[in-house]
Amino acid sequence: MRHGLTLAWRNVSQLKHSxxxxxxxxxxxxxxxxxxxxVFGGAVAGNTHSYLQQLLPGLVAQMAMFAxxxxxxxxxxxxxxxxxxxxxxxxxxxxxxxxxxVLGDTVRFITVMAVLxxxxxxxxxxxxxxxxxxxxxxxxxxxxxxxxCWISVLVGLVAPTPETVQGLAFIWVMPLTFGSSILxxxxxxxxxxLEAWTKVNPVTHLAESVRALTVGGxxxxxxxYTLAWAAGIVVVTFPLAMRMYSRRA
Numbered sequence: 001m002r003h004g005l006t007l008a009w010r011n012v013s014q015l016k017h018s019x020x021x022x023x024x025x026x027x028x029x030x031x032x033x034x035x036x037x038x039v040f041g042g043a044v045a046g047n048t049h050s051y052l053q054q055l056l057p058g059l060v061a062q063m064a065m066f067a068x069x070x071x072x073x074x075x076x077x078x079x080x081x082x083x084x085x086x087x088x089x090x091x092x093x094x095x096x097x098x099x100x101x102v103l104g105d106t107v108r109f110i111t112v113m114a115v116l117x118x119x120x121x122x123x124x125x126x127x128x129x130x131x132x133x134x135x136x137x138x139x140x141x142x143x144x145x146x147x148x149c150w151i152s153v154l155v156g157l158v159a160p161t162p163e164t165v166q167g168l169a170f171i172w173v174m175p176l177t178f179g180s181s182i183l184x185x186x187x188x189x190x191x192x193x194l195e196a197w198t199k200v201n202p203v204t205h206l207a208e209s210v211r212a213l214t215v216g217g218x219x220x221x222x223x224x225y226t227l228a229w230a231a232g233i234v235v236v237t238f239p240l241a242m243r244m245y246s247r248r249a
Contacts, residue, residue: 024070025108029063029116036183037123044184049124056120057214058182060137061207063112064145065177069169071105071149072156076165079157098245102149109145113138128215137213140226144206147230150237157244180204185211202229 036055041048078101117125127134151172159165179194180203181187187198198204205225212219 025067025112026115028066029059029112030119032059032062033116033119033123040183052120052123052125053128053215054185054211055183056116056125057137057211058180058185058207059116060113060141060210060214061144061180061203062177062182063116064109064141064206065148065173065203067108067112067145068105068148068152069166069173070108071101072152072154072159072165072169073162074105075101075153075156076159076162080162098153098241102146102153105149106142109142113141129213133213137210140209140213140223141206144202144226144230147233150234150241154237154241154244157241176201176203180207182207202226202233205229 033056036059037048037052041051041055045051045054152169155168155172156165159168179197180201181198182203184190185208187195187204190198202225205222208222209219209226211217212222
């Protein structure tokens, strides 16, 4: 872990010297919030103010997914540049380079969430729960984000080029995000097959957990399902990522 944290700081330092790498992360939540709020707000909730209170917590879940997409691309680029070959020559834990990549990307998560909540507050979003509940909401989103990062890492290790990583990322991110309740909390109007998918979709469980913890309402078992999904993702993807990393050694 110590080696992983050291390499994570390397990644953070790179962002400090190249802040333009966070440009897409900064603009993405603003664009999605404006687009969904003013396109769907009146139709879904009757007015944009009411919809904003439901939309922003859903976008927390969406942004937790989208923030991982650049991770696999950056990893693949580092591999092609020979960065990981240099890491292998160092007396560090075998898992340290991958752990450092994931933990170092935390800056991206913090940035996207800060921009989303900050811009949402300007538009009129307000938390309706206590600070501990709000903190728990973002902690849950962060745990899920870390888990999903390992999917992105695995894709980055498998894909032959950075361009391929970007294409593959959309294939698994889009069904999970838009086939959930992030935009429409009431999924009963969806076709039966799609509603069934949204009910088991981990992004739905995260979105509903964040809504309950930030604007109120029953949380049910959504938080537990979110944690279970996060644990399951790590259990499956972490060993696979380590195996692929060893093969590329």
